[in-house]
Amino acid sequence: MAGRELEQGQRPVRRRRALGAHLTRKNLLSKPPGGAKDTMKTALFLGSAIAVIGAPSLVLAQASPSSWVSEVVITSPKGSFTAPSALSATRTATPVEEIPQSIQTLTRGLIEDQALQTLSGALVNVSGVTPTSTEQSVLQPPLIRGFPVSYYFDGAPTYQLPAGIADPATLVNVERIEVAKGPTSTLYGGGSGAPLSGIINVVSQDPGETFGGTVALRAGSFNTLGADAAINLPVNDKVGLRLAGMTEKADSYIDHIDSRRYAIFPTLAVEMSDKTRLVVRGRYNHLEQREYAGVPAGLTFAPSLVIDRYKFAGALDAPRTRITNKQLTANLTHKISDKVEASVTASRYEGAFKEWSSFPYGQISGSVYNFGTAYLPSDTTETYATGSLTARLGEGLVRHQVLVGVDYDKTRYFGAMYFNPAWATLDYAAARPYAAFGGNPPFFFDQNDRMRTTAVFVQDQIAIGERLDITAGLRWTTLKIQSNVGAATADTDKRVTPRIGATYRIANGVSAFAGYAEGFKGVVAGGFYGITPKPETSQSYEGGLKFAAPIKGLTGTVSFYQITRQNVITAHPTIPFVSVQTGEQRSKGVETDLVYEPSPALSVLFNYAYTKAKISKDNTLPVGDRLRAVPEHSGRLAANYRFLAGDLKGLRIGGGLTATSSRELTLPNTVAAKGLALIDAQASYDLGVVRIGLSVVNLAGRKGFEPYQYFGGPYVIPTQPRSAFVSLRTIF
Template sequence: MKIKQKLKALLLTNSIWMLVITPAWSQTVKAQRVQSSSSEQRLPVLSKAGLVKPITEIRRVNEIEHPVRSARMLVQSPAQETAPSSEVVQVTGVKANPTKKGVEVILQTSKGQALQLDNRSVGNNFIVDIPNAQLRMPSGEAFIFRSQKPIAGIAQITVVNKDANTIRLTVQGKSGVPIVELYESPNEGLIFSVASATGATQQGQQPQTQQPPASQPESETQPQRPSASGDEPIELVVTGQQDRYRAPDATTATKTDTPIRDIPASIQVVPRQVLEDQKAINLIDALRNVSGVSLGATGGLTSFPNQFTIRGFSTNNNNGSNYVNGIRIRGRTFSETANIEQVEVLKGPASVLYGQAEPGGIINTTTKQPLAEPYYGAELTVGSYDFYRPAIDISGPLNADKTARYRLNAAYRKSGSFVDFVDAERIAIAPVFSFDFGKNTTLTVEGDYQRSSIPDYDGLPAVGTVLRNPLGRVPKSRFLDDPNLRNQVYEDTLIGYRFQHKFSDNWSVRNAFNAELFSVDEDFVSPALQADNRTVTRTAFREPGTFDSQYYTLQTDLIGKLRTGSIKHDLLFGFDLFWGSTDRTTFTGTLPTLNLFNPVYDRAIVNFSRKSSDTFDQQNIFGLYVQDLISLTDNLKILLGGRFDWVDQSLNNRLTNRTFDRNDTAFSPRVGIVYQPISPVSLYASYSRSFLPAGLFSVNADGTTFKPTEGEQFEVGVKTEFLDGKLSATVAAYQITKQNVVAPDPTPGRSNFSIQVGEQQSQGIELDIVGQPIPGLNLIATYAYTDAEITKDTRPAFKGNQPNNVPQHGASLWAAYEIQSGGLKGFGFGAGLFFTGDRKGDLANTFTLPNYVRTDATIFYRRQNWRVGLNFKNLFDVDYFESARDRNAVFYGEPFTILGTLSVNF
């Protein structure tokens, strides 16, 4: 059966499936949903008695009997991590209120939902784990609560997100286990009443929770919550701080909300707060915070900045490595960060769930989603080189019961640059709407339009920049294209939906569709320096609206949980369909030569009369995949997965009247194991494979096309937490081999043809550390050692060479601190060092880009609903090279720049 027939059949099946589950939409209930946001609103963290309204109706929480665990028992048998649940209660605030007996800590839920408890004592600590709950502000941001020495006899009270699905409250006594009473209020939430040493004697045994006798009628007077203290309340020093830089879970690795510590792979997350603190305006800025990632064969000023290398292998839109909300995108050349919630980088082969991709890894950006509470934000950033960028972010409910919600992000950017004539203009508009149809069904409809207009910039030659030119050094501001040519205008529109329905607590279905419409209207130039080291020849190309692409993706996932005896299974069954086409016609002309040191740009007009390319290509992919996360015990997990792909490709070269067709199949497995000898440590090992269709633009001399390239990875690693979960770290070691690489045909007379014998290998070690070691201090540290080389090639001189733009050593350190109390509360500052080692500038390894250290810094001041900040990039104005494509295209990094930002939200 042809792929097209399969697509039609599956589309019909999908439509029937949607009709079957549609009746579940008839029920409408009010429900508070856990959302994500980038709001800067701060949680009130200091409450006195007069700030909390008295509660007149209070019922006790029934006592939960659990055996006392010793610290030794916890080491030998780690506490169970709560599996992620789709019904997570949002605790929107934590208040501390002095009472006559001591202090009470109130966990406020969004609508008074009941919370389950699992309490125990360890040493002098009274610990309560609250499953299926998360600390989230109404705007969606995570936070933590900490009170140092709040009352006599109590060393500390903390409330934190223990994992992706559990809140942990810890009351640390100074000389014994504190006495804590638990209450539940229908108006305020869960209340913990902590007695001071002066009000009660601490005991070294299991703390008691009060409970009414079973025979006591409800009408009788119940024991009351301790009343608030009088005119002289105890002053509490309480610090509330968002968990800004550390994400406990990620969806990219397993397509489920699996805690990162349970995933047998290295996955790094750059959350929204990092983008804000560093004022990241593109993915290049964001991915400096991830080990093993470097900029690819384009510079930040080009029209194609979304090209990177991960673990030594190139990633870009064409090879299936860039995703938005888990769906592959093909056309987008620039990602506006105004609408990005976080960036996730899954390292290693990802074909088991996503199909075609390079073996180094994939990049997935998740977008901001609608909030249940009104939120209005505006931001203005201005800076060096006439940089100007206003942005808005507004969200809220569309009806009284908040079952319909919206969000709109929009940004406009206009800027110059350090290169002559290179001025950019970019527009981004991203609306999204979410609808709840009953408590079990949600539909989200999302759009994302981005338009970019920028002159073509193809860098500078290596001779005169990296390499010595006897005639002098070329200024970094030199422009070798032509200002009389038209800008490159790229328009990319994403529109689609995500549907989710929950059948039960254990089974749910997801369905998503995305359409991407990409068009190009551009002039671009290919310059080349001649042997005299002065003359630059220039070939010009024009695509006057004759580059149009359409890509469509449909995904359906069935997610379930079941047990086989004592073994738990987290299951994923899914399929996806991709079909896309590109219609491209290119015209060619010749520009007058240019003097590298004294350019004159207005000598002639290009005549684009010769058609150099006229093609129409199509690709249809159908993939089936299955995954099982098996929990043999609480601390031993196995991840098994496999995917089978069918790929149809066709190319119609209308210039040569030749047509090429190819059908391929591929199986991509993944096997991984995670062992947690103690609670904060995860040891893992994994094996995975990838595949990538070779495309039809390169052929053998006999006219045949090439089979897909294949990748294989072995990886081991350790994930751990330090300082009671305040810092997390991942150490990974890997080896990746990529085979069936297409290389030039060495046979005389066949220079325009290729053969498939190439191989590339990469091995290395990576370290990523992220967290908040003390209140107010957030940091990210990375290091990567990457040993990448070409192991097979038709050109003998290339064997043993390093791929270009892959540094052997790379490291970064970023830290930002915000003062938590006193007259300077809200004032903050930060700094970062970004080191990139030597890199080869071309595959022939004829020149080397030198290493560099770039220093960035920031200062800011934040109040309740506004923030002002300055960001300094390349603080010491270091000359450095970001990347290179070959000897004619070397790209300088940006010199010293300042960005000033004022943002308000309410």
């Protein structure tokens, strides 16, 4: 492999000094150049790339682990929490200290050491992120710095309403998770547009270079029983296969709530020559769970009302909510010369869910509530294509790394709602607060959206001397949205979104950075809201410090930021199912993300976020009200220790403390969930043939409630009680 891995505590190779070589397996580039055949292949590829850039409907580029050719390999020492470089912020493999933006990477080592199972569990390790839980997949998107964001998979978008539906509900095939904060509209789009405050890019594992794999079993609290497996099958030194999958069945700490989930991830990697690589990835995941509507917050703190916090109220016989995601992505990369690389990617995503729910819909008196029922089917298809050329220019005082490309995206969304607002009257304090679901409720409305994006982008990463790096980019986007929710709207917006930023190395391992970026996102269902839709826009300012081993093993970012978001749609304060396009919301704060690994034995992670996310202009909502579910203070401290020698060799122990301050449940602010601090712990021991692991959630058994999104109302979900899980894993 022409690139090289980075040892523990070592600084990454400076991008300005050396860039070149495929991100690929070490033994797949052994074939010597093919002379005239390679020349012809290069000519054909370059001609195809030029044709693609002229015709956005053809396939174009993606930033996946194999789409960028660089000496800075996106990898970490085995078990390490440190990722010295990243792809998602610039679509090129760039040392984190040279990116004028906050970006955090959760490595495979961190995922395994903390025994993480889901994206929501992993994302607590990143400051400023409010994850959505698996229970809320069809209700609430994840938030970055207070605003909704979307999931990307290997650089490809997955449009859903809400974005949480695209969650694969497992981390079995994840190599790393990159969280890029701030507007991303200069490089990304798709669906109704790029998120205004960041993206969560889930990067998949590649086929291994030798035959092998893993098999694991997991069991524990709430009758949890699951298994996962992965196998690498190198066909020869040019072709590799990988197949990963999982299945799990579990009850819940909420009465009568259970879930079933399974997933499969096939991957094919082909080294077509020493200069050309093709990677084809597939994913299929399915989740079934009984829908849970939360508990009215008023029942959790009124001293005269006594209810069982874990009791389910509603229809026990309602069909389970079902979520299915399917995606196929193909990425072709080619090294045209030592200084020019090309990448072409096409992705097809299909997502669907069917939700059956029964939920509180108005208090009658005390613990007695009117309940409604709903059935919500939804289908999404998204065809995405992108292509880019990357060139390195200059070898003197000033060097450029120029990225140019085109994106094309076509998305279709269908959703419907069947709704009965007065299904039953139930008492939360009753021994059996249940009623029969009956048939599907009456039809209420449906929604048909058609979205099409074409965009051209350019980015220049300029290295001046050995200390200063400047990143500048522009993206010209045409976004066409047709939406019909009984009343049809059609809108075409054309925008140029800029980005400019710089980093300056002020001392060995310490860089200052500053950046400005703008965001742009379309609005769907304007007819339902009774508005003529305007695109949401945002402006972001950010600055701070980046650390790349100023002392051995210390890496991270300290940042100060402000994001202003205009034309936001929020729930109407008094009328259910109706929203308004408000004036402005603003988030500003301070974030710290640090990893300290002084030796291969010890990893320490610390993050803290002060987030002031509020209404800044509005005609109906009170100015100054905090955005729902976003804590003003949040943080996590986690550590893992690995015994590498002696009698305890093979033993790993770890734990963490996660804390949040109070979180508002509604807009306007009427009630908040109290702050909470939770402890988790992990331990594992390698017996040679098998590794046995133990993980504990909420070790101290703290009781509390957390925000739960249901129609924008004041609902909460009980905090998961103390829970323990045992795993057995063998590696062959």
